[in-house]
Amino acid sequence: MAKVVIDQERCKGCGLCVAACNFGNLRIGENFNSKSYKVSEFVGEDCKGCGFCYMVCPDTAITVYRDEKVEVEK
Amino acid sequence: MSNQILERPKSLTQKQFHYCPGCHHGIIHRLIAETIDEFDLREKTIIVQPVGCAVYIYEYFDTDVSEAAHGRAPAVATAIKRVSKGKFVLTYQGDGDLAAIGTAEIVHAAARGENICVFFVNNAIYGMTGGQMAPTTLPGMKTATTPLGRDVKKQGYPIKVSEMLAPFEGVSYIERVMVSSPKHVIKAKSAVRKAFKYQLQEKGFSLVEFLSACPTGWGMPPVDAAKWVEENMTKQFPLGVYKEVGLDD
Numbered sequence A: 001m002a003k004v005v006i007d008q009e010r011c012k013g014c015g016l017c018v019a020a021c022n023f024g025n026l027r028i029g030e031n032f033n034s035k036s037y038k039v040s041e042f043v044g045e046d047c048k049g050c051g052f053c054y055m056v057c058p059d060t061a062i063t064v065y066r067d068e069k070v071e072v073e074k
Numbered sequence B: 001m002s003n004q005i006l007e008r009p010k011s012l013t014q015k016q017f018h019y020c021p022g023c024h025h026g027i028i029h030r031l032i033a034e035t036i037d038e039f040d041l042r043e044k045t046i047i048v049q050p051v052g053c054a055v056y057i058y059e060y061f062d063t064d065v066s067e068a069a070h071g072r073a074p075a076v077a078t079a080i081k082r083v084s085k086g087k088f089v090l091t092y093q094g095d096g097d098l099a100a101i102g103t104a105e106i107v108h109a110a111a112r113g114e115n116i117c118v119f120f121v122n123n124a125i126y127g128m129t130g131g132q133m134a135p136t137t138l139p140g141m142k143t144a145t146t147p148l149g150r151d152v153k154k155q156g157y158p159i160k161v162s163e164m165l166a167p168f169e170g171v172s173y174i175e176r177v178m179v180s181s182p183k184h185v186i187k188a189k190s191a192v193r194k195a196f197k198y199q200l201q202e203k204g205f206s207l208v209e210f211l212s213a214c215p216t217g218w219g220m221p222p223v224d225a226a227k228w229v230e231e232n233m234t235k236q237f238p239l240g241v242y243k244e245v246g247l248d249d
Helices: A016-020 A052-056 B025-038 B053-060 B073-083 B095-101 B103-112 B161-165 B182-200 B222-236
Strands: A002-006 A026-032 A038-042 A062-067 B002-006 B045-048 B064-066 B088-094 B117-122 B171-178 B205-211 B240-244
Touching: A002 A038, A002 B002, A016 A026, A016 A052, A016 B222, A052 A062, A052 B182, B025 B053, B025 B088, B025 B117, B025 B182, B045 B073, B053 B088, B073 B088, B073 B103, B088 B095, B088 B182, B095 B103, B095 B117, B095 B161, B103 B161, B103 B205, B117 B182, B161 B171, B161 B205, B161 B240, B171 B182, B171 B222, B182 B205, B205 B222
Parallel strands: B045 B064, B045 B088, B088 B117, B117 B205, B171 B205
Antiparallel strands: A002 A062, A026 A038, A062 B002, B171 B240
8 A cells, every 4th residue: 555645735726636546636725825725635545556646746745655565474 | 664666866955946837857857867876976066057947956966066148058068078087078958058059069069079968948939038939939939039839930940959969970868858748758767878978988968859848938828838749749840860870788
């Protein structure tokens, strides 16, 4: 599992991350930041941590976290 | 337990970009900063800043930066590279800076084969000054100074910088990329990395041209502007490698 954290003050609500996410994990929310931009928010349940949102974010507002792989004893 | 796998590169400061929403400058800054981090060049890098939207680049990169007069970045970079042994020197220029007022500087820096990297951002418009026609404006494209669309009979044809510079013997590497989708961002990152290697191996002049969106100047929402780059700009400015002399292993 993975999750995306969006820096609400850096985000300008351009929507490029929303368009890039193949799993519908991001959307432009109803909240405004201090610069009056409606910001993007993470609403994902099945984020794969692909980082597409990070790649297209023009404001480096996105950080991606992914769970550590768990070694299974055989 | 979660691992942070993708985060803001170390070579960028914490300063927020002043660019308009959806402007591709921020993506291109990040790609360059990530590559500086990867090659561990932060202490050796000197960026020569442009005049135009990216003029505040010194606020964003945690490296040394030098100002140049409008269009003169390749000349300033030439001087810095020649007198500063071991430094990594790059210029970051828009189309107004590089393809209009600075045409002579870029042509002669390429012809001399200066061992510098040039990152050229082509958004087909003068973004900072209000969206006037640039040398790279597409035929038929509406701008503040061509409200009926660029008429090639009156305003001439666009300048294709990559195609123009590639034949020079001093040029080691030229590629045109775009950053409008994740797939293309990955390709663009690879081009930036390659340009760095050409300078590190002292192979001569390298240039990466980025087709970039200017949603505000074009009067489009950011997602539409990114699509417009793919659908329209690539027809006039085809992507690809225009020169590559080869790297050592």
